[in-house]
Amino acid sequence: MSTPPDATHRPCNRDELRSLFLFESLSDEQLDWLCARGHVETAEPGYLYREGDPAECFYVLLDGEVAISRQVGADDVEFSRTNSRGVYGGAFSAYLGDRISQVYNNSLRVVVPSRFYVLGAEDFATFMRVHFPMAVHLLEGLFFGTKNSNEAIGQRERLLALGSLSAGLTHELNNPAAATVRATSSLRERVAGMRQKLGLIADGTYPPGHLAKLMHLQAEAVERIGKAAPLNAIEAADREDEISDWFDSHELANAWDIAPTFAQAGVDIGWLDGMAEGLEPGMLEVSVRWLNYSLETELLMNEIEDASTRISTLVGAARQYSQLDRAPFQRVDLHELLDSTLVMLSNKIPAGVTVVKDYDRSIPRLGVYAAELNQVWTNLVDNALQAMDGSGVLTLRSSLHGEDACVEIADTGPGIPADVLPRIFEPFFTTKPVGQGTGLGLDISWRIVVNRHHGDLSVTSQPGDTRFVVRLPLHGEETA
Secondary structure (H helix, E strand, O other): OOOOOOOOEEOOOHHHHHOOOOOOOOOHHHHHHHHHHOEEEEEOOEEEEOOOOEOOEEEEEEEEEEEEEEEEOOEEEEEEEEOOOOOEEEOOOHHHHHHOOOEOOOEEEEEEEEEEEEEEHHHHHHHHHHHOHHHHHHHHHHHHHHHHHHHHHHHHHHHHHHHHHHHHHHHHHHHHHHHHHHHHHHHHHHHHHHHHHHHHHHHHHOOHHHHHHHHHHHHHHHHHHHHOOOOOHHHHHHHHHHHHHHHHHOOOOOHHHHHHHHHHOOOOHHHHHHHHHOOOOOOHHHHHHHHHHHHHHHHHHHHHHHHHHHHHHHHHHHHHHHOOOOOOEEEEOHHHHHHHHHHHOHHHOOOOEEEEEEOOOOOOOEEEEHHHHHHHHHHHHHHHHHHHOOOEEEEEEEEEEOOEEEEEEEEOOOOOOOOOHHHOOOOOOOOOOOOOOOOOHHHHHHHHHHHHOOOEEEEEEEOOEEEEEEEEEOOOOOOO
């Protein structure tokens, strides 16, 4: 359907169309068809069409100058400016029909008064199908084939990432679970030993006031566990030797076996001296053994509590990361997403890598697709860890910039070569060895940030300082 003529519309000239590279190979009949259904339009400076509007016309620049831009967050970012005759834009995907959304995928702004050949979208689609049916079939196959391949490989990339994270999570869960089982087994033995000692004390063999004194010492010793400062390996060994020597000097058997428990509980020689002075003669041995069982029991319960807390933290992080039982689009704290990703990737973070978190807590909760953003954080953090190869500093920084929230993920690796940097977000482009990457991680991340959230993903790099910056609009809205 051609656009009705008005004061700015003029008939087109067949020879002028043929002078353009786009039409130079067309026959007179084809050019006459185009002139009959299209027109020449003069446009003053301003937007000819805007990104996201229904794609109604196909435009070809006859003379003048135009600027092409795309929406990135709240900004209209210009990526091309040209005065080349024959440059085209608009509804050039009309021949694909309603199988894709027929909207302008960028904005075209007229810089100086310009002339365009204009053809309605339906007429452009008809012209392509009638005069170039084979080309249309090839283009359709290329477009939808590439689209389906990207989706399939992208799904595989997500499954591979999920498998890697699941393996790491299983490993992380196994450690505290095994510690809980081990501590529970030991605790059962210690409780049985305490029952036996309690039976000996309660049968009347020992002075009546001794049990009360023992309970008081037990409460004191247990209290020291909560206040005990952590010891490094050398400090712990020195403390154990001191306590073992004290036990030996008081003729207690197997002092080496129980000294580590007292050292770990924060007991020192001064406390042991005070304990010994308040006991009846001959009561030191049984009292020390009783206290050893009590301290071991308390330490084992602390170990079980720590392991259970670690399991709960990991499960909570997994739920936060996967966004199970939550709506795809929701308002979230970006820092919770970043922290859950770090927990999920903790098995991949080598001992030689220091993680620095520099968060701006004033950033409000954002409306985002949380599970998809977690995939972005995973890709960026995983790439940074691989770049540092076991040692360096991984920095996660958040900040506010106008109407955008920014998340920066930086590493101190060797940097991205200058010849590689321009291609870093291209699909299937990878510098990793064959079999170690699909080249879709950053492409998927870019699509999630830019297409899905209307934000921006950029990178700067030099040796020792590579930074990926994600910008997200503060007032994001759910997309179709």
